[in-house]
Amino acid sequence: MSDWTGGYVADIEYVTGFYREQSPTFLNFVCLLNGFEPLPLRDGFTYCELGCGLGLTTGLLAAADPRGDFVGVDFNPAHMAAARAMAEEARLNNVRFVEASFEELVSPDGPELPMFDIVTMHGVYSWVTPENREFLKAFLKRFVKPGGIVYVSYNNQPGWAGAVPIQRLLLEYSKLIADRSDRQMLQAVKFVQELAELDAPPLKDNEFVTKLGNWVSSGEVVYLVHEYLSGGWQPLFHPDVVRDMAEAKLNYVGAARLLDNFADLSLTAEQKARVNALPSPILKEMAKDYLRPKLMRHDVFVRGARRMPRQRQDDLLRGLPLSLVIPRAQTTLAIDTPLGQATISEEVYAPVLDALAERPHTLGELVDMPPLRGKPDLSMAEIAGILTGTDQTMPIDPLAPNDPQRARHFNLTLGRQCLYAKTNTRIGLACSLLSTGMYATVVEALAYLGLESGLPHEAEELARFIYEPITARGEHLIEKGEPVTDEAEAIALLTKRAAGFLEVKVPLLRQLGGM
Numbered sequence: 001m002s003d004w005t006g007g008y009v010a011d012i013e014y015v016t017g018f019y020r021e022q023s024p025t026f027l028n029f030v031c032l033l034n035g036f037e038p039l040p041l042r043d044g045f046t047y048c049e050l051g052c053g054l055g056l057t058t059g060l061l062a063a064a065d066p067r068g069d070f071v072g073v074d075f076n077p078a079h080m081a082a083a084r085a086m087a088e089e090a091r092l093n094n095v096r097f098v099e100a101s102f103e104e105l106v107s108p109d110g111p112e113l114p115m116f117d118i119v120t121m122h123g124v125y126s127w128v129t130p131e132n133r134e135f136l137k138a139f140l141k142r143f144v145k146p147g148g149i150v151y152v153s154y155n156n157q158p159g160w161a162g163a164v165p166i167q168r169l170l171l172e173y174s175k176l177i178a179d180r181s182d183r184q185m186l187q188a189v190k191f192v193q194e195l196a197e198l199d200a201p202p203l204k205d206n207e208f209v210t211k212l213g214n215w216v217s218s219g220e221v222v223y224l225v226h227e228y229l230s231g232g233w234q235p236l237f238h239p240d241v242v243r244d245m246a247e248a249k250l251n252y253v254g255a256a257r258l259l260d261n262f263a264d265l266s267l268t269a270e271q272k273a274r275v276n277a278l279p280s281p282i283l284k285e286m287a288k289d290y291l292r293p294k295l296m297r298h299d300v301f302v303r304g305a306r307r308m309p310r311q312r313q314d315d316l317l318r319g320l321p322l323s324l325v326i327p328r329a330q331t332t333l334a335i336d337t338p339l340g341q342a343t344i345s346e347e348v349y350a351p352v353l354d355a356l357a358e359r360p361h362t363l364g365e366l367v368d369m370p371p372l373r374g375k376p377d378l379s380m381a382e383i384a385g386i387l388t389g390t391d392q393t394m395p396i397d398p399l400a401p402n403d404p405q406r407a408r409h410f411n412l413t414l415g416r417q418c419l420y421a422k423t424n425t426r427i428g429l430a431c432s433l434l435s436t437g438m439y440a441t442v443v444e445a446l447a448y449l450g451l452e453s454g455l456p457h458e459a460e461e462l463a464r465f466i467y468e469p470i471t472a473r474g475e476h477l478i479e480k481g482e483p484v485t486d487e488a489e490a491i492a493l494l495t496k497r498a499a500g501f502l503e504v505k506v507p508l509l510r511q512l513g514g515m
């Protein structure tokens with residue numbers, strides 16, 4: 001290819017992010033939840049993230065789970081230089097970062113790679129050109145082991161129907177501007193807004209036009225660049241992705257956004273009956289996407305998926321430990337679903353949450369508690385799926401090693417990097433007990449750095465420690481979409497956030513092997 005970028009944005013670095021759906025233990029849980037054989041991870045595994053950006057997710061997972069040999073791949077040399085520096089500083093000996101295009105990965109003289117147990121692609125498949133999707137399919141066909149898991153997230157149709165004309169307008173207008181891509185985006189957004197004000201029918205009253213303005217005002221321009229200015233940007237229908245994956249002998253097994261696996265939470269009884277009557281599993285998923293349009297799908301595939309007998313699924317679920325990842329006081333029985341807010345059974349879930357507040361329990365221990373024993377309709381899959389799908393719990397691999405010091409080295413490295421990072425970025429902190437990470441903000445990572453560097457557990461002092469690098473780079477905190485320019489107001493806001501970190505996150509990080 002003559003253009004090494006392949007039509008993708010390369011003049012500004014991608015936004016850093018952590019996505020728990022890419023975790024090996026989490027992907028195994030998706031398989032188990034849907035009745036498919038999970039991977040045996042006990043004796044080690046190989047893992048590849050394609051399009052890993054700055055390497056945060058790959059690096060965090062390598063720190064949290066020393067059983068794996070991790071490979072992160074990205075075509076951008078700036079990304080790979082940053083990722084390698086991070087891994088070296090964090091003392092990670094089980095991860096490497098490979099600078100290569102998807103074409104180079106499958107070429108005869110491409111980098112030497114092992115066969116992989118797990119391959120993940122977040123924010124890649126519907127952003128690259130059709131030619132690059134062919135290279136990705138070739139990679140999966142060649143490098144995924146039998147029984148291997150593949151995770152792919154993508155912009156999903158028809159959820160993006162209203163945004164397609166906007167993206168094309170942004171892309172074409174930006175091409176006329178000889179400037180850096182973030183400045184191109186700002187001018188292109190302004191042009192879209194001007195046409196909307198002139199009553200252009202595809203733009204008038206279009207919610208994506210409003211969202212563009214909100215993203216710009218909250219400083220999310222880099223995100224917009226990487227979301228909309230890719231020449232290969234194309235929202236995809238689920239059946240097309242399933243058929244693409246089938247070329248690599250991959251079978252769809254379920255959704256990594258766990259609540260999507262429970263039809264009762266997303267469809268009315270009438271809708272569910274009509275969908276269940278459809279003869280094709282692919283068409284069933286597509287029909288659900290029309291009934292409840294979503295912007296992204298997070299699909300999990302297995303090469304040679306094997307359904308397990310119900311008794312084996314129950315046996316594996318019974319032995320699966322579950323841990324709270326938020327304080328008991330913050331748990332809720334009210335959950336947001338595509339149908340609106342629903343309330344899960346207090347009779348079932350309150351005793352479960354009370355027990356988990358004391359320590360992690362296996363699902364078998366939970367359903368054998370006196371308040372739950374003998375309930376014929378009680379489902380271990382539902383308990384674990386709903387509580388984890390609402391970010392209240394995480395499954396634990398009982399055979400995984402637990403090395404908090406290893407996670408701490410990574411988290412300190414990330415904290416030092418956050419001295420120079422965009423303040424409102426959502427990242428993650430490694431937790432060895434979970435073999436993955438806990439979602440966090442840059443502010444929380446800086447608070448972590450301050451504590452581990454010897455600062456006292458005092459919110460205002462931590463706030464001043466956090467505020468200094470923010471002002472040094474000329475940045476402002478964003479609160480309710482507006483910049484906070486007054487120093488006293490910013491310190492007060494940071495003090496509140498630091499107090500929350502001390503009260504909530506620090507005890508959890510200690511319990512979950514993060515500090």
